[in-house]
Amino acid sequence: MLKLGSRTVLLPVDLQLAFDRAPWPPRNNPASDENGLALLAAWRRKGWPIIHVRHDSVEPGSTLTPGTPGHTFRPGFVPREGEPLVTKSVNSAFIGTDLDLRLKRIGADAVVVFGISTDMCVSTSVRTGANMGWRMILAADACFCFDQKDLDGTVIPADAIHRAHVATLGAEFATAVTTAAILKAVDQPQAA
Template sequence: MKLSPNTALIPIDVQRGFDYPPWGRRDNPSMERNGQRLLAAWRQRGLPLIHVRHDSVHTGSPLHPSHPGNALREGFEPLPSEAVIGKSVNAAFIGTDLDLRLRRLGVDCVILFGISTDMCVSTTARVASNLGYRTVVVGDACCCFDLTDADGAIIPAETIARAHLATLRAEFAEVIDTDILLAAI
């Protein structure tokens, strides 16, 4: 894998609120370790980094700004020089200045990871691709949760993650692992 020098890392919604109800069992216990490895490498090289945080508009949500769950997880807090974009929908580009910030930095490639694979990471990747960014999703630095289907059956998080990463790979993004990305930078 070859990266453009104009590449930004975008951690998405790595927040404490996902440890509260209604979120259930999740896949990928290595998400935090892999994400922290990415952050450390990016920071060491001084590459563009923009954090995304979900600021729910629903006051009862563990991701609402008034809830302690809105905070980024330990080890994912931004440094004073790093930007944080607050969003209230799934795509980090909708209702925010993320696209403007990236364009001002001359970014043409975005590297995405975070929570959750099937929701905000996937939606952001799809929009990034549609906006013309080379889009890379670090699959082993993402996680998602079990979901209930229309018949009441549980779909395991691992199945959901696998399907979403496959659809992203088919049309919207390159999907790689942390070690491959670290070797490329």
Template sequence: MLRSRPVLLLIDVQEGFYSPEWGERNNLDAEKHMLTLLQAWRRQDYPVIHVQHASGNPNSPLHPSSKGFQFKEGFGPQEDEYLIRKHVNSCFIGTELDSYLKANGYDTLILIGLTTNHCVSTTARMAGNLGYRTYVVNDATACFDCMSYDGKTRLPAEDVHTFALSSLHEEFATVVSTKETLQVLQTFQYAQNHN
């Protein structure tokens, strides 16, 4: 059972990830699921944290000087939704995320965004190690094809996605679907309303 109002952590849904240079991507419906969850959180006035990657590489599509630094349309923060900018894979490194969560008594994180095997995975691992109850929504994340470490094999995005989630599940986080997340959210709302 959830212990605090769950925080939706929306990671790096930025225009730079929609450049063809990234290659083939899996889960083309991920944004639809992300928006479904974002709208559900907003309806209940639950906490939403937007994370924006600010690359230090001036040639990166995620560098602040690039148009790719901007959030994809429909995914930017509204009103009092919290914004964090990071420079590395983890949302916890070099940011105020941990102190902000602790100061507000938040202990449950729902992770969605890009990309499954990089910033989502790294953040989930740290969140688990820091003691947060952490969930990663499998159909609200996505990644790209990846070359093996030895440069010999191109790994399909869906395989990379599945392996990344499998490495997290029941060790650093619990992997769930959008549907499961919404069901748990309804249960949590009911419990809050009847206490």
């Protein structure tokens, strides 16, 4: 059974508007925002720690450049007062940031990750966190990814990419579960 508690940190990754418009290709999982908002609501209700992650691109012309419309948080995902924000310019939320130090200062016992995209920044953050010794939990249905072309130009559907990444992350780097399973664990009585 999944065990969570007051030192389990919620890590929403890159929940920004850019991903809803060109040049981003078609995506999967239209329920991801709803599931992510349910996780945020549960953590806020419990008063458990949340650390938001935002991508601040340094690439010329990026839709995630600070000051552009796409850089803005998606509706409902804006950090509230007292909820820290980690900004990054690479795929992993741990690289070039103070996330590891923040987790240590909280005394975190686990990190629940969700966001955009399953195969890029979510996957890289989960893998890095696991390699650094953190107990990582992936909220698989609160993530989405995009169609991608393989080497011969064939489009691999977003859902296939998502499923493969959830499977590999769950096999080696994280406990991969549904939002419903996480919400059930949040509401379980905690041992003293």
